[in-house]
Amino acid sequence: MHGVLLDTSAVPPNTSWAMVVLGLLGLIYFKFVRPQKRKKDPLARPPAGAALAQQRSVERDMTALL
Secondary structure (H helix, E strand, C coil), X not given: CCCCXXXXXCCCHHHHHHHHHHHHHHHHHHHHHXXXXXXXXXXXXXXXXXXXXXXXXHHXXXXXXX
């Protein structure tokens, strides 16, 4: 009974390769494709104009200081 699951002598070679390919495709899907499909948090990154607004704020502060 030991090693029954590892015995590949009864499995045709094409089936073994198909199982390996399916396993690799599944691994690629769960590692790379699936995380990209997740809905991203809109508050995780600042808005596009935030850097410009911050720069203007610093400029106003510097002008007021002078």
